[in-house]
Amino acid sequence: MAIDWVHAWPTALAAFLASIVEFVEALTIVLAVGATRGWQNALAGAAGALAVLLAIVLLFGPLLTRIPLRDVQLVVGGLLLLFGMRWLRKAILRSAGVIALHDEDEAYGKQAAALGTGGGGRLRWDAVAVTTAFKITMLEGLEVVFIVVAVGAGGAGLLVPASLGALGALIVVVALGVALHRPLSMVPENTLKFTVGVLLSAFGAFWVGEGIGLDWPGGDWAVAALTAGFLGLSVLAVPTCRRRAAALRPLPNL
Template sequence: MSALIHAWPTTLAAFLASTVEFVEALTVVLAVGVVRGWRGAIAGTSVALACLAAVVIVLGPLLTRLPIGPLQLAVGTLLVLFGMRWLRKAVLRSAGVIPLHDEAAAFAKTSAALRGTAPGGTAWDAVAVGTAFEITMLEGLEVVFIVVAMGAGGPQLLLPAAAGALAALVLVVAVGIAVHGPLSTVPENALKFGVGVLLSGFGTFWIGEGIGLDWPGADLSIVWLCLGFLAVALALVPVCRPAARAADAA
């Protein structure tokens, strides 16, 4: 039972976070493929995914050999900071303080920039390969951090975290192939809200575990922590709306 309670938020958080990051990466990779050709786009993406998988394979087992208490404290702190960053942006976007991320606009901007770059004189388009590799590595490193951090919470958690990230990758690629365009209809801000809540709640739980806190309800405290972060974040949305109206008025 304890393993299951730990596994489901781990898998869910990894899946949601990976979905957001892979959607953003897909937008740029699609632009590279459409403008510069699919050979370079696929090559750059494939190399980046191989590098990211190698990082997980190397770091995951190394972290499981460290003392679990200090490791949970360190990783929990990082997860809370990471989750709060996602929550902050999600709250501000929901309140209208900062604009929602527009995948269609990002696709158009990237496409225009790629068209303005002269093609290379070799068989491989260095711009296409480099652009696809860079965006996949950039977004993928955040996924790797979440997967490895979740896996560091216990020897049984790395596989569920990796499974969630892999499921997100397969889903995003499949949908991208089906629609032949950027996934502009994905509720990205809602996903970031969920990811921020899960990471903050799970990280707080691990901080408590790391300092020897006896959580009421043991592992079920994760649920109540997540609900608490969600309630506070939702309450902050209307609080931040006057700032958005003031900015519009100015």
């Protein structure tokens, strides 16, 4: 089936950006496992998790085609909206300085220190290392699978572009990880989460509207208007949250 990229590219982009965030977090821990307990164990655990995730996509992706499209759009759109709003809330609070930014270097150091105490670096087969790499890849990968399935459920033929977007993100992150052998701390993670939160919220709102039979002005182009709306409100929310946090902060003792 030919893919209409005029309408499919926003789906692929949303899946790509969201997947990069999750893959970077997984790569940080996998690199720590490889550096401290052996690359064979780290790669075995990560590869096992990716195989399980691929099986989940192949199993549940086609099942969506058997459900009426409006039902899928309403349920998945609602979940996607909640998912995007959760990311967007955290990104706004981080941008406002209310909660700390996520530091991949710090996460790498903590995981490396924890694994380094296990004394399993010389073992050819290290169950702790394999399990750690498997669990983090599985945890972050499940979120990627959810995003791919949810974004791909928005219309006929969108599952393939969403999957290609996630696959592209995986290739980019793995290539950078192989080249750099360190956490991708240069990736502006909070900016990515801010952007992805806006996109997922816009897609979710659009598909909820489709699911309840709303006739969006402009058809699929309404996604662009929703994206602009969520982005504008989110940008305005950052200084508001910053002022609110400053007002609630206790005064220093004089």
